[in-house]
Amino acid sequence: MRHITIHWFRKGLRLHDNPALLAALQGCTEIYPVFVLDPGVPNQAHASINCWRFLIGALEDLDCSLKKLNSRLLVLRGKPEEVFPRLFQRWKVTRLTFEVDTEPYSQHRDEKVVKLAKQHNVEVIQKVSHTLYDTERIIAKNNGKPPLTFNRLQAVVQSLGAPEKPVPPPMLEDMKGVRTPCSEKDEESYKVPTLEELGLDPLSAGPELYPGGEQEALRRLDEHMKRTGWVCHFQKPETSPNALSPSTTVLSPYVRYGCLSARTFWWRLTDVYQGRKHSQPPVSLHGQLLWREFFYTTSVGIPNFNRMEGNPVCLQVDWDRNPEHLAAWREARTGFPFIDAIMTQLRQEGWIHHLARHAVACFLTRGDLWISWEEGQKVFEELLLDGDWALNAGNWQWLSASAFFHQYYRVYSPIAFGKKTDKSGEYIKKYLPILKKFPAEYIYEPWKAPRSVQERAGCIVGKDYPRPIVDHEVVSKKNMQRMKMAYSKRSETFNESNGKAKGEKRKAASVVDMLMKKKVKVN
Ligand code: FAD
Secondary structure: OOEEEEEEEOOOOOOOOOHHHHHHHOOEEEEEEEEEEOOOOHHHHOOOHHHHHHHHHHHHHHHHHHHHOOOOOEEEEOOHHHHHHHHHHHOOOOEEEEEOOOOHHHHHHHHHHHHHHHHOOOEEEEEOOOOOOOHHHHHHHOOOOOOOOHHHHHHHHHHHOOOOOOOOOOOHHHHOOOEOOOOHHHHHHOOOOOOOOOOOOHHHOOOOOOOOOHHHHHHHHHHHHHOHHHHHHOOHHHOOOOOOOOOOOOOHHHHHOOOOOHHHHHHHHHHHHOOOOOOOOOOOHHHHHHHHHHHHHHHHHOOOOOOOOOOOOOOOOOOEOOHHHHHHHHOOOOOOHHHHHHHHHHHHHOOOOHHHHHHHHHHHHHHOOOEOHHHHHHHHHHHOOOOOHHHHHHHHHHHOOOOOOOOOOOOOOOOHHHHOOOOOOHHHHHHOHHHOOOOHHHHOOHHHOOHHHHHHHOOOEOOOEOOOOOOHHHHHHHHHHHHHHHHHHHHHHHHHHOOOOOOOOOOOOOHHHHHHOOOOOOO
16 A cells, blocks of 8 residues: 655654654655644743744754655644644545654643544554653563662663664655655745744844754764763763853753654764773763663653652652742842852753752752742743753652652752862853852852952842842751651651551661552642
8 A cells, every 4th residue: 555644743853763754654655744833732832932942943954854855844733633633634644653752741642643543544653762762661571660760770671682773864765756745835834933933032042052953963962972082981970060061962952852862872872882991870871861761761650750749759748839939049049159050051041961950959949948849840841952851850859859869968058069160150150240250269159258349349249149048057957857757757658558556667668669559648
C-alpha cells in the first residue's frame, strides 16, 4: 500500500535520530510534516518570550531542513484532537507517525488522537527516541517500579546494555517519489508563527545567546566534542555556578525540544571517551544524561510527580504561603546579591548553571523562605529555555529534600556559596550593575557596608538595592527544625500504616517503602 502520512513533530524537532520520521517515509507517496500550536500545552501556555523565540527558531530551522528535502513544515493552529480529524479527511491520510512523549498532558492528548485516527482508519506508528532507553523497559526490568536512586538506575541500565545507536537523518534519496502537496493558501495558513503573531513584543526579549534549532544544536555539540580533554575530565561538581560564560555545555534547551537527540549526545561522548581515560557517572557527561534518564523514568512511574499532594515519594511539608517573599525571589529583589544575580540571569537569558539552580531552589524552599517547591517549579517552567516537565519536577523535589535527597541539614548559604568560585563577585556585578562599585569585601553582603562605602559605591541599601528579606542565620536554623519535624511525621505515618507501636525499633522509612505503600496519608 502507498501511504499518505502525517508526521507530527512535537518535541523531537530534528531530522537526525528520528525513527518515527523514517517510519513515516516508508512506502510513502505524500508526507505532511506538521507541528501543532496547541493552546492547551501546559508549559507553553505560560512560557516566556525567550522560550517562544527558541521554539520559533527551532521550527524555522526544521522548515528549512525539510525544504532541502523538497518538503516543508506545516504549522497547524488549534487543539490536535480537533485539527487532525479534519486533515485526515482532507488529505486522505492513511498513516500518522510521532515520537512517544511521556508527559501526562501529552499521554492524555495522544490517547485521544490515536482513538480518532483509528476511527478514520489511520494507522499510527509511535517510536521512542526522546530518552536513551524506553523508560517502560527500565521500569519493567526493575520489577515494575521506577529505580529511586541513581545507583539503582545505573545498575538497571547496565543490564540493558548501551543505549540504541541513533538512526541517520532522511536523505534526498529517501524522498524519491514522496511529495508534500501545499497550495498557495496553505503556504500562508501553515507558516511558522512570528513573535508578533503570538502577541509578543520582540524588543522585550533578552539577548539571544542560545538560538533554537537542530543545526545550532549539532554545531554546539561538535564544538564541545572537539574539546576532548574537557569532555574527558568533566566533573559536574567542579564546574562553576557563577562563571561569566557557561561552564557546562548548555545543550539542555536543545535536548529539551529534541533539537538534539540524547542518544546522539551519548554516542558522540562515547566516541570521545574511546581509548582515553575519562570521568565516570554520576559526575561525567554520560552521568548527566543518566540523571536525565533517572528523572524521566521516575516521572513515568510515580503518580502526581509534579505535585506534593498525592505524590507517594514526596515529603509532605507545611510550606508557608508568602506572596511577597515569592515575588521578591521571582523578581530578583531578595537583597541577597548572589540569589538576585542568578534570578536576573534566568529572566534575561533563560539558562542558569545547575549549581545556581541549587542555590536559588534551596533558598526558596527549605533554606530560607519556606515556600513550596511547586511555586519555584512554576517560575522555572516559565523562564527556563530547557524547562522540562520531568526534570524540573524531579530536581525541585531533590533540592527541597522532598524526595531522592534527604540531607536537609545541608543548606546552601546565599552568601558563602558563591564566594567559593567568584571571590570578587564579578558575576554579581555583571547581572546587578547597581552593585558594581562595591568592594569585594561587601559585594555578597552589601547591607554590612558602612554608609560611606555605600555612598562611594553609589548604591544605598534600602533605597537603591533592597535590604535582605530574611536573616539567613536565623531562618535557616528554624527551617531545619521544621524539616526535621516533617521527616519524623513521615516516619510516624509510615509506622502507623504498618501497625508499629511507638518507640518500637524500626528501619528508617525508605522512599521505596513509601512508593510500595500506595496509600500514604497526606498531611
Ligand atoms: P550539562 O552539565 O552540560 O549536562 C548535559 C545534559 O545532561 C544537559 O543538557 C541535560 O539534558 C542533562 N542534565 C544535566 N544535569 C541534569 C540533572 N540534574 N537532571 C536531569 N538532567 C540533567 N534541566 C532541564 O533540562 N530542564 C529543567 O527544567 C530543569 N530544571 C531544574 C530545576 C532545578 C531546581 C535544578 C536544581 C535543576 C534542574 N535541571 C533541569 C537540571 C540541570 O540543572 C540542567 O539540566 C543543566 O544545568 C543544564 O545545563 P547543561 O546543558 O549545561 O548541562
